[in-house]
Amino acid sequence: MNKICISGRVATQPRYSNSGSPRCEFLLANDIFRGSETSTGFYKMKGWGKLAEQLNRYITVGAEIFVTGRLEQWRYEDESGQTVYCNSIVIERFDFGRKAG
Template structure:
C-alpha cells in the first residue's frame, strides 16, 4: 500500500511550536498550494492543506520559516479524531511532514533557500534551488 504526498506551497500564518508531555516538538499549520489550472476568470485558486511536523523538522520550520515561506513537503496522509467540548466526534485529515525542503525563508538572517530537513539529527545544508527561476506550468501555456 502507498501513502505518499508531495506538495509545494506557502505557509499561511506564523508558526507556533508546541511540545508534548515528553518534550517532543510539534507544529500544525496550513500550506496554500496553487491549483494547476486557472478558473473561469483566469485566476489561480489554491487549496489550503493541513500539515503536521514533529521533532527536529518542527524545530527547524519554526526557526527558519514563517507566514509566506515557500516550502516543499514530502509526507503521508493521516486521519485522526477526537471529541470536542460539545461531545461531538471531530475528524481531521492532515499531511504528516516527513521531509521538508525550505525553498525560501521569511527570516532575515541571510539564510536564503535550500535547507532540507528529513527530521533526523544529521541533516545537512543543501541549496538545490539556489538561483532557480520561478516556473509557471499553467495549462494555457502547454503547446499540445
Template sequence: MNTVQLVGRLTKEIDLRYTTSGVAVGNFTLAVNRNFTNEKGEREADFIQCVIWRKQAENLANFTRKGSQIGVEGRIQTRNFENQQGQKVYVTEVVVNQFHLLEPKEVTEKRPRETQTNTGNNQGFVGQNQSNMGQTPQYNWNEPDYMKLEGQPLNIEEDDLPF
C-alpha cells in the same frame, strides 16, 4: 502506498507547541496552487493542513515565515473524535516527514515575522517564542488550537505518533 509531495506557501507562521512530554509539534496550512485556472482566468489554490513533529518542527518554525515557499514530503493521515455535542469529527492532514526550503534565506528574512499570540482557549500548548526557547514547558496535551474545537480533548497514545 501513502505518499504525498506538495509545494506551496505558508499561510501563516508555524504554530509550534509542545506535548506534556516535551515533544515539539508544528501545525501549518500550505497553500498549493492548482495547475489550471477557473472560468474567470484566476488561479485557485488548495489549503492543506499539515503537521510536523520533533526537531523538524522546530527547524521549520525557525527558518520560515508567513508566505515562505516550501516543499513537503509525507503521508496523509485521517483520525476522528467525538466533539462536545456528541458528533463524530473527522480530521485529514498531511504528516510531514521532510521539508525543503525553496527560496533563498535572504528572501525569507525580508518577510516580516508575525507575532505569536495565544488566543482562545488553547491550554496544552504554547507558541514558540524567545521566552520559552530551549525550555521544556509543562503543558497538557488536551485542547489543540488548530482543530478550532475549544474544550475537546485529543487523546494521543504513543502508538499514534509517527515516529
C-alpha cells in the same frame, strides 16, 4: 503506501510546542489551476521532533516550501454528536523554494 508531495506558501505563523516531544503546526496554501481559474487549498501541516525544531527556526509566513510526508486522518464527535473527519500532512522532509517578498 501513504506518501504525499506538495509545494506551497506558509499561510499561518507556525505554532511550536516543546512540551514533551517538539511539535510544529501551520497551514500551507497551495494554488490549484483549472484552465483560466485559480483556487487555493489550505492544508494543515505537522512536524515532530528535530524536524519541528527546524521548521520553527527557519520557516516564516509567505515562505515557499516543498514537502514530502504522509497523510494522517483522525476523527472526533462535535457538539451535536456528528463524527467529523480531519486530515493533515505529517512532514517527513521539507526544502525551500523561492524567497518570499
